[in-house]
Amino acid sequence: MTDIPASDARARYERIYATLRKRICLLDYPPGRRLREEDLAEEFHTSRTPIRRVLARLEDEGLLWSVHGVGTIVTDIDIEELSQVYRLRIELAELIGKLMPVPPDQAMLNELFEMEARCAELASRLDAREFARLNMDFFQLILRLTANEPLRDISERLYFQTTRIWLKTASRFDHYRDMLRLEVESFQREMRDVMLAIESADLSAVGHVRRAHLTTSFSRLLAEARSDKKADIN
Amino acid sequence: MTDIPASDARARYERIYATLRKRICLLDYPPGRRLREEDLAEEFHTSRTPIRRVLARLEDEGLLWSVHGVGTIVTDIDIEELSQVYRLRIELAELIGKLMPVPPDQAMLNELFEMEARCAELASRLDAREFARLNMDFFQLILRLTANEPLRDISERLYFQTTRIWLKTASRFDHYRDMLRLEVESFQREMRDVMLAIESADLSAVGHVRRAHLTTSFSRLLAEARSDKKADIN
DNA sequence: ACTTTCGCAGTTGTATACAAATTGGTGAGC
DNA sequence: GCTCACCAATTTGTATACAACTGCGAAAGT
Known part of the structure; x- marks a missing residue:
C-alpha cells in the first residue's frame, strides 16, 4: 500500500x-x-x-x-448559551483519559516542556492573544492522549465553539490584565497538574485534573460576565 | 420578534x-x-x-x-472501527438524562405508546427495515429528553454513524431472522424499561437503562460479527 | 500471448455568469 | 419635516461551462 x-x-x-x-x-x-x-x-x-x-x-x-x-x-457568542457546551466539555474531558488512553511518547513530553516554558514566559509578559494560542496548542496536545477518534473530533469541535468567549469577555473589562494574570496562573497550575498525572502514568487522572480546571475556569468566567451584565443594567 | x-x-x-x-x-x-x-x-x-x-x-x-x-x-463500515464510536455513544447515553433533563409532556408519552404498539406489531411480522426505522424514531424521541443542544447534535451524529452496522451485519447471516427476533425482543425490553423509568420521573434512570441496553446490544453484534469472520477464515 | 501505452468516456472539482435577496439611500408626496 | 415607495448597489445562492482526474478498453508493439 x-x-x-x-x-x-x-x-x-x-x-x-x-x-x-x-x-x-x-x-x-x-x-x-x-x-x-x-x-x-x-x-x-x-x-x-x-x-x-x-x-x-x-x-x-x-x-x-x-x-x-x-x-x-x-456569530456572536453568549456565555449563557455556551454554558451547555461547557457542561458537555466538562464531561468529555474525563473521557479523554478513559477511552483508549495513549501513553505519551518522548516527543510529546518534550512538547509539553516547551509549552510550560512558553507559559512561564507568558506569566511575565501577559499577552492575551498569545495565551489563547498556547491554550489551543495545549488542548490539541491533550487530545493526542486518546486514540478514540470520534472523541477527539467532537472534543475539538466543542473546544472551538467555546474558546472565543474568554477573549471576548475579558476584553470588555477594565481589570482585563488582572483577569488575564489570574487565568494564566490557573492555566500554569493546570499544566503542572497534568504533567504530574502523566508522570504517574495515570491518564484517567489527567481527565480528572482537566475536568476540575475546566469547571473552575468556567465558573470564574460566568461570575465575571454576570457581574458585568448586572453593572450594565444599573 | x-x-x-x-x-x-x-x-x-x-x-x-x-x-x-x-x-x-x-x-x-x-x-x-x-x-x-x-x-x-x-x-x-x-x-x-x-x-x-x-x-x-x-x-x-x-x-x-x-x-x-x-x-x-x-463508505463501508467495519465493526472493529466503529467500536470506538460505540464506546462513546455508551458514555453519552448516560449524559442525556443528566444534562438539562426535560420532563416529557403528554404528546411525547403518546408517541411512546404508539411506538410500543409498532414494536409489538413488529415482533410478529419481523421486518428488518421497519425495525431500523422504529429504532431511529425512538432514538430521536429520546433525544428530546435533554435540552442540551450540543449533546443532542453529537448524539444524533454518532447514532447515524453506527446505525447501519446492524442491518449490514445481520443481512449476511443465514440465521438472519433469529438475530432479528432476538434484537426486536431486546428492543422491546428497552422500550419497556425506558417507559418505567420515565413514569417514575427519573430521567437519569433512562440514561442507565439505555446505556445497559446499548452495551449488551453492541457486544451481541460484535460476537456475531467475529464468529462470522472466524468462519470465513476456516 | 502478453504487456504497455494511448485515448475515450465518465465523474468530481473549479470558475464564472446570472438569479434572488437584502440594505441603504434618494426623492416624491403629503 | 416626515413617511413611504422604489431603485441601485452589494452579496449570497444557483446553474452551467469547462478543467482535472480516473478507470477501462482497445490497439499496437514485442
Missing part, C-alpha cells in the same frame, strides 16, 4: 478551514464581522466555490452565519 | 440532507454504492451546486467519500 495521494484539493480545503477557524477563535475576525467570499477567494488564490465549502462547514459548526443578500457573518 | 423567514434554501438543504442520510442508514444506498451528483440534482429538481453542499456534509460526517474523477461512494 503506497501513500495516499493526499488529494491536494482536500489538503487545501483543510488548510483554509483551519486558518479561518483560528482567525475566528483568536478574534482576528470578531463576532459580527462580515466576511466576503470574493475577498477570501482572492486571498487564497482560488474562486468562490472552494471557499464556500469551507464557509458552509464553519456555518454547520456554529462559527459563521450566512444570510442571502447580506453576507457571511461571524 | 417575528418568525424567522426560514430561508427555504436552508430548509431544502436540511430536507435533502435528512433524506440522503436516511437512505444511507436504511441501506437503500448500501456501502460501496456510487451516487451521481447529476442524478440527485435531477431528482430534487435543482442543480449540482446545492447537492454538492449536502454531499460535502455527509462526507464530513463519514457517511460518504468523494474521489475526484471517480464518484461519490457510500
Whole structure:
C-alpha cells in the first residue's frame, strides 16, 4: 500500500478551514464581522466555490452565519448559551483519559516542556492573544492522549465553539490584565497538574485534573460576565 | 420578534440532507454504492451546486467519500472501527438524562405508546427495515429528553454513524431472522424499561437503562460479527 | 500471448455568469 | 419635516461551462 495521494484539493480545503477557524477563535475576525467570499477567494488564490465549502462547514459548526443578500457573518457568542457546551466539555474531558488512553511518547513530553516554558514566559509578559494560542496548542496536545477518534473530533469541535468567549469577555473589562494574570496562573497550575498525572502514568487522572480546571475556569468566567451584565443594567 | 423567514434554501438543504442520510442508514444506498451528483440534482429538481453542499456534509460526517474523477461512494463500515464510536455513544447515553433533563409532556408519552404498539406489531411480522426505522424514531424521541443542544447534535451524529452496522451485519447471516427476533425482543425490553423509568420521573434512570441496553446490544453484534469472520477464515 | 501505452468516456472539482435577496439611500408626496 | 415607495448597489445562492482526474478498453508493439 503506497501513500495516499493526499488529494491536494482536500489538503487545501483543510488548510483554509483551519486558518479561518483560528482567525475566528483568536478574534482576528470578531463576532459580527462580515466576511466576503470574493475577498477570501482572492486571498487564497482560488474562486468562490472552494471557499464556500469551507464557509458552509464553519456555518454547520456554529462559527459563521450566512444570510442571502447580506453576507457571511461571524456569530456572536453568549456565555449563557455556551454554558451547555461547557457542561458537555466538562464531561468529555474525563473521557479523554478513559477511552483508549495513549501513553505519551518522548516527543510529546518534550512538547509539553516547551509549552510550560512558553507559559512561564507568558506569566511575565501577559499577552492575551498569545495565551489563547498556547491554550489551543495545549488542548490539541491533550487530545493526542486518546486514540478514540470520534472523541477527539467532537472534543475539538466543542473546544472551538467555546474558546472565543474568554477573549471576548475579558476584553470588555477594565481589570482585563488582572483577569488575564489570574487565568494564566490557573492555566500554569493546570499544566503542572497534568504533567504530574502523566508522570504517574495515570491518564484517567489527567481527565480528572482537566475536568476540575475546566469547571473552575468556567465558573470564574460566568461570575465575571454576570457581574458585568448586572453593572450594565444599573 | 417575528418568525424567522426560514430561508427555504436552508430548509431544502436540511430536507435533502435528512433524506440522503436516511437512505444511507436504511441501506437503500448500501456501502460501496456510487451516487451521481447529476442524478440527485435531477431528482430534487435543482442543480449540482446545492447537492454538492449536502454531499460535502455527509462526507464530513463519514457517511460518504468523494474521489475526484471517480464518484461519490457510500463508505463501508467495519465493526472493529466503529467500536470506538460505540464506546462513546455508551458514555453519552448516560449524559442525556443528566444534562438539562426535560420532563416529557403528554404528546411525547403518546408517541411512546404508539411506538410500543409498532414494536409489538413488529415482533410478529419481523421486518428488518421497519425495525431500523422504529429504532431511529425512538432514538430521536429520546433525544428530546435533554435540552442540551450540543449533546443532542453529537448524539444524533454518532447514532447515524453506527446505525447501519446492524442491518449490514445481520443481512449476511443465514440465521438472519433469529438475530432479528432476538434484537426486536431486546428492543422491546428497552422500550419497556425506558417507559418505567420515565413514569417514575427519573430521567437519569433512562440514561442507565439505555446505556445497559446499548452495551449488551453492541457486544451481541460484535460476537456475531467475529464468529462470522472466524468462519470465513476456516 | 502478453504487456504497455494511448485515448475515450465518465465523474468530481473549479470558475464564472446570472438569479434572488437584502440594505441603504434618494426623492416624491403629503 | 416626515413617511413611504422604489431603485441601485452589494452579496449570497444557483446553474452551467469547462478543467482535472480516473478507470477501462482497445490497439499496437514485442
